[in-house]
Amino acid sequence: MVSAESVTPDEQLVEETLFGNDRAFAELASRHKSRVFGIASRFARNPAELEDICQEVFVQAFFKLRQFRRDSPFEHWLMRITTCKCYDYLRKRRRDGAGVSVDAMLESGYEPSAPENPVSHPDLERLYAAMAQLSPKERLVITLLELEERSLQEISHLTGWSVANVKVRAFRARGALRKLMEKKP
Amino acid sequence: MNDPVPQPRDPLDALFALARERRPDTSAAEYAFETRLMARLRAPGKIESLWAKISWRMIPFFAACVLILAVWHAEVASDTHEAMQLAYAEDPDSVDLWNNLN
Numbered sequence: 001m002v003s004a005e006s007v008t009p010d011e012q013l014v015e016e017t018l019f020g021n022d023r024a025f026a027e028l029a030s031r032h033k034s035r036v037f038g039i040a041s042r043f044a045r046n047p048a049e050l051e052d053i054c055q056e057v058f059v060q061a062f063f064k065l066r067q068f069r070r071d072s073p074f075e076h077w078l079m080r081i082t083t084c085k086c087y088d089y090l091r092k093r094r095r096d097g098a099g100v101s102v103d104a105m106l107e108s109g110y111e112p113s114a115p116e117n118p119v120s121h122p123d124l125e126r127l128y129a130a131m132a133q134l135s136p137k138e139r140l141v142i143t144l145l146e147l148e149e150r151s152l153q154e155i156s157h158l159t160g161w162s163v164a165n166v167k168v169r170a171f172r173a174r175g176a177l178r179k180l181m182e183k184k185p
Numbered sequence: 186m187n188d189p190v191p192q193p194r195d196p197l198d199a200l201f202a203l204a205r206e207r208r209p210d211t212s213a214a215e216y217a218f219e220t221r222l223m224a225r226l227r228a229p230g231k232i233e234s235l236w237a238k239i240s241w242r243m244i245p246f247f248a249a250c251v252l253i254l255a256v257w258h259a260e261v262a263s264d265t266h267e268a269m270q271l272a273y274a275e276d277p278d279s280v281d282l283w284n285n286l287n
Contacts, residue, residue, distance in 0.1 A: 025223070059225065123203070
């Protein structure tokens with residue numbers, strides 16, 4: 001039986017990292033990587049992009065660890081960074097390849113968001129391709145709300161937007177997604 | 186009391202549910218992630234390269250500052266002599282000092 005003492009709290013690992021113990025940060029990364037990968041995999045198109053996003057998240061967390069206030073769990077703070085990085089990534093991708101139709105994306109061998117995902121369902125592929133056409137804000141909010149099943153309050157906390165703003169964006173995102181999905185090939 | 190009539194499920198919601206079920210498997214990508222991450226964090230020149238990048242980006246700003254200072258200094262220098270003459274002339278106590286200085 002594992003005693004409670006054997007598990008070092010996140011806050012202590014944060015302290016140890018700030019005192020220069022890199023292993024403590026490696027332990028933090030090990031603990032929370034699944035959550036970070038889970039969210040990031042909804043946005044990344046391939047394993048390389050997924051790795052990039054996740055590394056950026058933890059690198060930022062490492063260098064900004066002093067800004068972490070202990071008023072909320074470390075995981076919440078890390079999830080905010082993850083959300084910001086995913087949003088930055090979506091904006092960057094938008095700048096690089098906006099204006100491509102769903103069908104064109106599917107025909108060009110577009111990989112749905114899931115890097116190692118057995119997405120063989122054609123409707124799902126169409127959903128992911130349509131989601132890729134949403135604006136970064138719409139994509140972020142619809143992913144967190146519908147795929148990650150986060151509450152409006154949680155999304156508000158993660159994004160820094162007001163709850164009303166999240167509601168409006170989610171509503172618009174659904175409408176836009178519905179329109180994109182209704183366009184039959 | 187009658188049971189409420191079940192609403193037909195929104196096809197979009199059905200797709201979302203399907204997408205939730207088929208969660209991406211990231212286990213392969215997660216393998217040895219800490220090792221790669223720590224290697225990146227320990228890589229020499231990480232912080233230096235960041236500062237170097239910031240410094241290079243600040244060059245136009247500093248160049249603009251130097252230009253503004255040069256223009257400002259040239260204008261001030263030309264006005265200073267007249268301004269000092271006027272100021273000392275208005276203050277009788279400083280007239281002698283002004284003469285001594287010149």
